Amino acid sequence: MIGSLDVVVLDCPDPAALAHFTAELLGGVVEGAGTVGPDDEWVEVTLPFAGxxxxxxxxxxxxxxxxxxxxxxxxxxxxxxxKVDDLDTGERGVLAIGATATGEGTDTFRVYLDPAGHPFCLVRPQD
Structure with missing residues (x-):
């Protein structure tokens, strides 16, 4: 092993807005949440797992x-x-926080766009 994954960075037009969307999607916390504003160049989200x-x-x-x-x-x-327990429930949740449905997918996954246009998939736990 050469190293370990530290940060996954997504380019976007509005870092604060996309960070809040992603925190809501994954149960994370936006760092600097009382100070994050539209002029921020970099915003981080910590995820709810160890470390x-x-x-x-x-x-x-x-x-x-x-x-x-x-x-x-x-x-x-x-x-x-x-991963979601139920695709229909997951879909309702992501649409409610600002995702766009693409209509693409199968009975095991569905494709959506985040507010900046990045595709992401909801997948069933067994997949």
């Missing part, structure tokens, strides 16, 4: 172009798979 690493971080990118799903004109760049 709180890796972090998810969101970095402002001027001129950000969201991925095009499912096309490849602008590739998806990165995506998260999020």
């Amino acid at each position: 709180h690493r890796p972090l998810l971080a969101f970095q402002r990118l001027d001129g950000y172009r969201p991925p095009v799903w499912p096309g490849q004109d602008v590739p998806q760049q990165i995506h998260l798979d999020v």
Whole structure:
């Protein structure tokens, strides 16, 4: 082993907004939550497991172009798979916090877009 995963960084136009979306999605905590504002260049989310690493971080990118799903004109760049107990319940939850349904998926996973346009999947626990 050369090293260990410390931070996963997603480029986006509004780091605070995407950090809050992701914290709600995964049960994490936005670092600096009383001070996070629209001018922040970098916002981190700690996740609810031992050691709180890796972090998810969101970095402002001027001129950000969201991925095009499912096309490849602008590739998806990165995506998260999020396990849920029930796809229908999970879908209601992610739509309520600002995700967009793509209509893509199967009976074992579904694809959504976060508020910055990054695709992510809800997957069943057995997958």
